[in-house]
Amino acid sequence: MKYMLASEKLKLKRTFLIPIAYIYPIALILLSLLVVGLQRDNLAANHNNMWESMVVVVHYLYMFTIPLAITVVISNLINLEHQTNSWKLLYSLPINKSNYYFIKLFYILFLSSISAIIVFIGLIVIGKILNFDGDIPFLLLLKEAFFPIIGALPIITFQLWLSLKFSNQVFPIGIGVFGAVCVFFLQTNKTTSFIFWAYPAMMSPVKQIIENGSLDQIVVNNDLTLYMLLSFSFTLLFMLIGLVHCTKKQVN
Numbered sequence: 001m002k003y004m005l006a007s008e009k010l011k012l013k014r015t016f017l018i019p020i021a022y023i024y025p026i027a028l029i030l031l032s033l034l035v036v037g038l039q040r041d042n043l044a045a046n047h048n049n050m051w052e053s054m055v056v057v058v059h060y061l062y063m064f065t066i067p068l069a070i071t072v073v074i075s076n077l078i079n080l081e082h083q084t085n086s087w088k089l090l091y092s093l094p095i096n097k098s099n100y101y102f103i104k105l106f107y108i109l110f111l112s113s114i115s116a117i118i119v120f121i122g123l124i125v126i127g128k129i130l131n132f133d134g135d136i137p138f139l140l141l142l143k144e145a146f147f148p149i150i151g152a153l154p155i156i157t158f159q160l161w162l163s164l165k166f167s168n169q170v171f172p173i174g175i176g177v178f179g180a181v182c183v184f185f186l187q188t189n190k191t192t193s194f195i196f197w198a199y200p201a202m203m204s205p206v207k208q209i210i211e212n213g214s215l216d217q218i219v220v221n222n223d224l225t226l227y228m229l230l231s232f233s234f235t236l237l238f239m240l241i242g243l244v245h246c247t248k249k250q251v252n
Contacts (some may be wrong), residue, residue, distance in 0.1 A: 025122065
């Protein structure tokens with residue numbers, strides 16, 4: 001197993017996937033710094049905690065970038081095998097086929113974790129640069145960095161299955177982009193928020209209430225447990241589908 005992990009690591013070094021794990025969260029933080037900086041007076045006028053206000057603003061950007069980044073990373077990771085037609089060689093080795101699936105999944109989760117850590121550090125940096133009052137709410141920022149990734153687990157396993165199934169990555173990428181675009185619309189309605197594409201949007205530790213058509217106070221998100229359970233449930237479902245496809249995959 002460790003040799004397979006080492007082999008996959010060498011493949012990653014020949015791609016731009018590792019830089020993506022660094023570039024997209026850094027770009028997200030820079031854009032968030034700009035938006036929060038420009039809107040600081042408006043955010044302060046609502047008498048909300050600035051750390052919480054920053055989390056709300058960042059989350060609207062974060063929930064779009066996560067599905068897009070996942071789609072790009074997974075499609076390119078699996079496309080390495082499709083382009084080189086290395087499935088036949090891999091499947092000829094005396095190794096359980098399920099190992100290939102879990103190794104791919106491991107590296108996807110690893111890259112996602114790196115991105116989340118960068119977001120966590122970036123949120124602290126934004127608060128320091130803009131001189132937010134009060135102590136740094138490390139737990140709140142940690143939740144904002146990692147909870148949307150947990151919400152995105154069904155998307156990860158779903159996109160991984162699609163990329164394994166289709167050798168031409170145009171379709172999986174198209175589905176991924178379409179899902180990312182739909183995130184905003186899905187999370188605005190209680191019924192559509194149960195569709196797994198909406199889970200990254202629903203996994204913010206705090207949310208801002210809309211009262212009489214205008215933004216009001218920021219409160220704790222009490223729906224986290226529900227959407228976390230839904231996320232894990234769909235993750236297991238899509239993982240099972242992807243694993244069965246991978247183990248029964250026929251190569252010519």
